[in-house]
Amino acid sequence: QKEVEQNSGPLSVPEGAIASLNCTYSDRGSQSFFWYRQYSGKSPELIMFIYSNGDKEDGRFTAQLNKASQYVSLLIRDSQPSDSATYLCAVNIGYGQNFVFGPGTRLSVLP
């Protein structure tokens, strides 16, 4: 059974702070990792992906991957109230395989 786990939250951070979202996965064969943002009642929208160990930065977002620990995280710098949403971690276990989604972490950025 391929599992992707996330803390459900809510994670509350003050405006301007760094939000740290975590995800673990069970399948060591997992190849690539995605962070999606989902506003209430809306569809998931892709924020970024990572497939190599280490950090990957895109604007205010940084994804971190540690395949040995089967752990991926998303840091959001200078958090804004508009970042308040549920963040979904998705894992692709191999080329051509479908994505497995975690349950999501609800983030609340307080003004």
Added chain:
Amino acid sequence: EPEVTQTPSHQVTQMGQEVILRCVPISNHLYFYWYRQILGQKVEFLVSFYNNEISEKSEIFDDQFSVERPDGSNFTLKIRSTKLEDSAMYFCASTVDQPDYNSPLHFGNGTRLTVT
């Protein structure tokens, strides 16, 4: 930016009725998917479709479900006899190639299905 389009945005149906959810994937994409999300729960894979046939399906995708690409643009999900537990948001997605980091899922806006 090209989008995946889903219709209707909200569908209400009575238990036992058939429903068809429609999707227009991004035009140059070759792989198509249906996912569902029950309220408050995680996004779950239903089925993937490539070259006019199902390439993978989950345990959720039983005989009550079917998919079709009736023409060059539409991709449909049919539920033959809806049950209360089919109430969920259904998302269509597409990818240009087999899904991986070079070909992430692009989701439509979803159809909220309510079975009464």
